[in-house]
Amino acid sequence: MQCKVCMQTFMCTTSEVKCREHAEAKHPKSDVYACFPNLKK
Template sequence: MTRGNQRDKDRQRAAARAKQAPKGACSQLDANKKALTIVCSICKQQFMGTSSASILNQHAESKHPKSSVTDCFPHLGGGS
């Protein structure tokens, strides 16, 4: 145990940093929930608002082959 004193100092420094850190500021969960703005009208699966049309087309083709893309996502308009 040649580094016992240094280890204690490091532990104290880490505890001081933990007290200074704002609570809840590191959580991304609430922001992720708010970002799920696109919803498939058939199965109600949620997608990020920044999802590209190709990802939404892929979902419609693989999960709902009998329905069109505009049935799943009316906001796309005439997407293929």
């Protein structure tokens, strides 16, 4: 998995919670789905 905003990569086993934490901490102005569009179900 890769954050589309900063291009930081994550293990494929990373939980959605960790992705949300990254998005909130690093990109507070961006939506979590802007960082990780593959989280949309």
